[in-house]
Amino acid sequence: MDMSRTISGYLHRIGADRPAVPDAVALRDLQVRHLRTVPFENLSVHLGEEIVLDEGALVAKVVERKRGGLCYELNGAFAVLLRELGFRVTRLQARVFTADGALGIPYDHMTLLVETPARTGSGRGADRWLADVGFGNHSTHPLAFDERGDQRDPAGTFRVVAGPDGDVDVVRDGKPQFRVDQRPRALADFAAGAWYHRTSPDSHFTRSLVCSRNTHDGRITLAGDRLVSTVGGERRERELAGDAEILAAYREHFGLELDQVPQVGVNRKEE
Incomplete structure (x- = not known):
């Protein structure tokens, strides 16, 4: 793989310039652009496609195939991009909280710990960020x-709080989202998840289909044949009529060129 050319293609996909320095400003810009361009989607599950946890395959899915993916794929690929741009990146495993407050399986989620040069007066050698696309x-x-107070974000108010056994919990608007184990992990560790x-x-x-991405003023999601958009907090939902309209929505709103409409369970490969 020609990594220089691949990274240029990745930056082009998300509409970003190569940052002059790998600092916090650049990290924020890259995350925002990634979220607005590369969708979170589980379509491979219902198209009989493998989820290959190999750096080359993950980046190729985003850059060459112009697809999105699950957390393992999106954060796996984003880690490669950040590393090649000069950021120090560590993969962390997390368990997602369910609606009733229970925890999901180990390696339920992959998130990224990213270090940038410390801000003046912080007293630290580096600032650490939880980056997640x-x-x-x-x-x-x-x-x-390392901040334990409220963190205001366009998506709500977040807190990173101490959890049991050295873990940390990510909380959004008072509701726990996932619990992060701070020990570094290899990409292969997430294979079972x-x-x-x-x-x-x-x-x-x-059990469901989802394809979703951020927009500059909200979010757009295609869940099966339902197209849901949120603009300025106002939610709108429309049912799509037939395969042609569904495929057109994948193409228009997410840049996905699909040969067939994914259907829950029809093409899923059992193992």
């Missing part, structure tokens, strides 16, 4: 990992 409707900006979410009937990804 793979949790769907989540924080728009990276979260200050990716397999579970691609194959298990207990995973919500095998």
Whole structure:
């Protein structure tokens, strides 16, 4: 892989320039642009496609195939981009809180710890950020990992709070989102989590279709045949009529050129 050419293609995909320095401003810009361009989607689950946890394959899916993916794919690819741009990046595993407050499986989610040069007067050698482009409707900006107070974000008010056994919990508007284990992880460590979410009937990804991305004033989501847009807090929903209109919506709103309409369970590969 010609990494220089690949990274140029990645930056072009998200509409970003190569940053002069890998600092906090550049990190925020890259995350925002990624969220607005590359959709969070589980379509591979229902198209019989493998989820390949290999850096080259992950970047190729985003850059060459112009697709999105699950957290393992999106944050996996984003980690490569950041590293090649000079950021120090560590993969972390997290468990997602369910609606009733229970925790999901280990390696339920991949998130990224990113270091940038310390801000003047911070007293630290580096600032640490929780960067995430793979949790769907989540924080728009990276979260200050060592800040324990409220963090205002276009998506709400976030807090990073101490959890048990050295873990930290990410909380949004008072509701816990996921619990982060601070120990560094390799990409291969997430294989079991990716397999579970691609194959298990207990995973919500095998039971539903989702394709979603941020917009400059809200969010747009295609869930099966329902196109949902949120603009300035106002939610609008429209049912699409037929495969042609669904495929056109994938193309128009997410830049996805699909040969067939994904359908829940029809093309999912059992293992």
